[in-house]
Amino acid sequence: MSASGNLMDFLDEPFPDVGTYEDFHTIDWLREKSRDTDRHRKITSKSKESIWEFIKSLLDAWSGWVVMLLIGLLAGTLAGVIDLAVDWMTDLKEGVCLSAFWYSHEQCCWTSNETTFEDRDKCPLWQKWSELLLSQSEGASAYILNYLMYILWALLFAFLAVSLVRVFAPYACGSGIPEIKTILSGFIIRGYLGKWTLLIKTVTLVLVVSSGLSLGKEGPLVHVACCCGNFFSSLFSKYSKNEGKRREVLSAAAAAGVSVAFGAPIGGVLFSLEEVSYYFPLKTLWRSFFAALVAAFTLRSINPFGNSRLVLFYVEYHTPWYMAELFPFILLGVFGGLWGTVFTRCNIAWCRRRKTTRLGKYPVLEVIVVTAITAIIAYPNPYTRQSTSELISELFNDCGALESSQLCDYINDPNMTRPVDDIPDRPAGVGVYTAMWQLALALIFKIVITIFTFGMKIPSGLFIPSMAVGAMAGRMVGIGVEQLAYHHHDWIIFRNWCRPGADCVTPGLYAMVGAAACLGGVTRMTVSLVVIMFELTGGLEYIVPLMAAAVTSKWVADAFGKEGIYEAHIHLNGYPFLDVKDEFTHRTLATDVMRPRRGEPPLSVLTQDSMTVEDVETLIKETDYNGFPVVVSRDSERLIGFAQRRELILAIKNARQRQEGIVSNSIMYFTEEPPELPANSPHPLKLRRILNLSPFTVTDHTPMETVVDIFRKLGLRQCLVTRSGRLLGIITKKDVLRHMAQMANQDPESIMFN
């Protein structure tokens, strides 16, 4: 009979906690998989017994798809609700709608009859705070009142958010992606994906985004979607009782989260595959895709942007790009890589300071101060006052004939009449020059404030701020190149492709390339980034510029350090995350890593038939190992199996309570047959059921690169080390991570959990 088969029989007995894991511990993927196969086998064999069982087996087979459907629906709905609420609350900082206070500025004016197309932003029903309270919309006092109201609302939102997080769900803070990566790699953090986290994160996300802080909703939306995934998987025993299967659902939920964040279902799936997931079988790929699509279509039917577009920033460019433009695109890539490096280093330094100094004790005050600074500096500059996604949208846009933005204030040639979507390059007007200055100031402000914002005790994503930094830099470069090409079209680099009267440079495209570069520099995403951008533009035309920038940005950033922001935060928090992307290339052997090391006391082992219950209880009390190898005898040290600490404790407790004759000096045996004992000895305790008869072993000469590979690919918790069949030691996942940290000249003590 198989080891796992034995385990299952045992699990059928009323032992509530067997097969589960303790908080902040690592799961054993092989064991989870084997448990799932057992469950599946049982259902299959039962299904032949009766029609009812057959229907139950069908339901079980379909439950995966049902969970995906539910996740897609809920994630899409939540994303839609968040979008609508953010829209309203962001406008609330500015004014209020007289006809119905729950209308946003745009909704207010759309429902008003008096609106003409030109004045679609101005309508009598929408009143700024100064108009409502002072009855004046211009002048210094009106400006000051609006300024004050803006700051007050921002402070109120931020205070509410940080208080809610502190009181109800401390796990709701941050972007959540580092923790989700760790959880998906097989780590237990109870409550991190709980219902409270879901509720509070959704509410506070709306609050913080509305407060105007320099953060985005994309990362937190992935966390929200994973909470949905966790919630729905708890409804089906197939997923709730198996930590491995549950993680398959969570991978798909992450895809759904990105799908609704950007309206990019394929990009979402690839993001989950490339960035977040650890174990991603093909079945999950297909289901993730389904969840991502359902989520995207749910969001579209809610239609929060009012334009039936699925995507967050829909853009349409009218001109192709030219080879010579690759040079500025690559420069933007370099900028993105530098920004990624600077941001990651500064942000980690600041977060470390927060963790280690008194700063960390005043999270509410910190949020209030940062919000106040943000609001005070942001208000006077139109590019920081508006919401960051609107800013990005404006920067991405091509200047059409109807565009009223300051960025499109070009000097038109009065003699030229042309179709609206093919406007030639024109000299920049005053508005463009003003915009350049304001953008430069906004860029510096964004760079600085984002470093301090990301990591505070509120939900905060950094996709949007990163993209904003890149888009501002990109747009400025784009306008620069455009004006250069206009004024110097006889230069050799422009002569071939940019004649006078041609529309050759699209500054919006530069903004998009810059955004991709900065996002890539921070997160080190590659394929998924390009695919997300491809889904935004909907054409393969601009994939080459995007790829050039993304590749450059990744190379530049990697040259300064391999870690993206998520990996850096994982390391900062000491999570036991074994990255698939890190190559382990050192020449160490299993014998160098295993415990006990030279000079340490010998490995704590159990013998198969000579230890008493009391011996084992003492061993359990004196050590904190998660399990003990079982050997034939202390002399021969030949390994026969591995027993989990948790199951040993439960089995002994259970036996003492229920089995007669089990006393402290009962012999415990792991063999099939009880050992031969003297006549008057107490009843022995059989524990073969909890013995894992197929523990994973490697020899002491195995290169560590192979051991690391095995830990990664098979998702092991521990591995025993033998030489010529004798047990020598044990390597746990923590040992592997510590060794890797040591080899990379980092502090091995930074790895904290088991």
Place this chain on the structure above:
Amino acid sequence: MSASGNLMDFLDEPFPDVGTYEDFHTIDWLREKSRDTDRHRKITSKSKESIWEFIKSLLDAWSGWVVMLLIGLLAGTLAGVIDLAVDWMTDLKEGVCLSAFWYSHEQCCWTSNETTFEDRDKCPLWQKWSELLLSQSEGASAYILNYLMYILWALLFAFLAVSLVRVFAPYACGSGIPEIKTILSGFIIRGYLGKWTLLIKTVTLVLVVSSGLSLGKEGPLVHVACCCGNFFSSLFSKYSKNEGKRREVLSAAAAAGVSVAFGAPIGGVLFSLEEVSYYFPLKTLWRSFFAALVAAFTLRSINPFGNSRLVLFYVEYHTPWYMAELFPFILLGVFGGLWGTVFTRCNIAWCRRRKTTRLGKYPVLEVIVVTAITAIIAYPNPYTRQSTSELISELFNDCGALESSQLCDYINDPNMTRPVDDIPDRPAGVGVYTAMWQLALALIFKIVITIFTFGMKIPSGLFIPSMAVGAMAGRMVGIGVEQLAYHHHDWIIFRNWCRPGADCVTPGLYAMVGAAACLGGVTRMTVSLVVIMFELTGGLEYIVPLMAAAVTSKWVADAFGKEGIYEAHIHLNGYPFLDVKDEFTHRTLATDVMRPRRGEPPLSVLTQDSMTVEDVETLIKETDYNGFPVVVSRDSERLIGFAQRRELILAIKNARQRQEGIVSNSIMYFTEEPPELPANSPHPLKLRRILNLSPFTVTDHTPMETVVDIFRKLGLRQCLVTRSGRLLGIITKKDVLRHMAQMANQDPESIMFN
């Protein structure tokens, strides 16, 4: 010192063949990986020595990208050349261009000045064979001459193709995807991706596609791209000397192949990930994407379709789809699943017959007969006479105002004037009814002839024929629904969305959905299929119909048998392919699978220090195992390592030639120190260098599902079975595959190779 380190030192000695594999053998992924890490370590440590070494290390790091660039360029160029040549040769069956015989019909008429837009298909320079030879273009004799010329050309092309394949490159036949899947999973088939195969497959692919046989160029293009990948990887020692690394390049090449086949780079990468590849690290994902993009852009700059479109079938629909249409879409999915099942079963039955009966001895005759039958039946029907990709293109198309196709022969309402791209549903004209009959006949013909065509000794893909079958069925269903909706728009199912005068049903969309369903039924692709289709239409709008059809088709087909056509061909040929998708759910243990089985003679082992050279040579001669476990002694059976047969032979041969004092009764030892020998005994032979000190072991109680998982994820060749440290037996990949076949009630002897 590590085992692999030892191995490397040994490899530096002039032993030409060490570290390579024999033909038709399985590679050891762990070993390849460890060899690559060693190589990398060596280069890194050398790079600090001098600037030259540093530059060399940079070049080495960049060689991956260079290989990808070269593959993309060559694959794109070859695809372009193939497209152009096929275009010309297909038209050659019809007639010839007087101005230049190497012009295709379209090129001929485009260069002619006399062409007007309406008559763009007719121009005096293009002469049908009857016009050229009989000076008449109408009438019975002209028809018969053209018919004969069509058959003659087809026979000539097919004969040339099959002869070239037989004489120069027998591996050039078939689609190649089953073999590429097997190769990527870690199997050696020498010459399968060789230069001759590349050349002959490219040439014969043009010939067979032009001959009008019912086959496509998509599968073979993947093979061609993989040949390019193999060629370029042989130029860089990083890839040529490491079978594992080489397979990373081949995975990317497969993506490039699909990318040029459909003009769908993202779909290509996902195809490689989902369908073809085995070991697909994230680094490969990114590089595959690069290769796929380069290939697609190279193809676009060659512009073989003359429309600067990247995609094979560009379509643009003007109307959305409605919920009620999901029903016919799902029906098409069912049809696709049934077609997949019927095709796979019939084709496999026919191919088995070819393998086992005398039929297989006359491949040339077979091709000639099938070509003759195809040409004779195909010519009278316009839908089979035209090339299959033109047919699909026509079926996918929406009927615009300028469409002259018979399929668009609707009765127009003379009172209605409307913009050209929003034509309401109209009653079908005579042309449509004729087309329906012809399509039905063409459908039956395609279904039958494709079964016999796929698997002949010529290059043959089945993407295009499958899509054609689905597109024909889909278009017919679409026209049916359209006419139903037009004539019965008061029916309850149509009332809500299809008012008179509305454009509600797009038959072209049905054709596309049908094509996706049939392709999915045959290949069991899911995500990549939907993404390829998404790239063809360029909009998320139609993803739901496509997904509904693809999912239905997969479920229906899976209900009749889990194997897609590629897996079925892999099984037919007995390749040792361990599918990642198969779930192994049986309750067997390692002890049930390992050899020796009960009653068999004991395992052939080497002892660490007591066997003579002669003993070992006898053992090698008498057995054909690929390696031997090394134990402490026959009594203790404690395992110390594993020695490869190939390396043992080489080491003994080398020692006998070069080392003094090595004779037949020299003791061979694998320990660090030589054993204590009597004074007059001959010089012992130290073989520790070839000993793998970290062989993979599992216990006899390990469930087979875990063993299968380990074999899959770590890519093992063999695994040793122990109990309490004693060696019991060995499990090879072949044993695992045989056991899986046995469990699935198949003949275990069908697994043929090692």
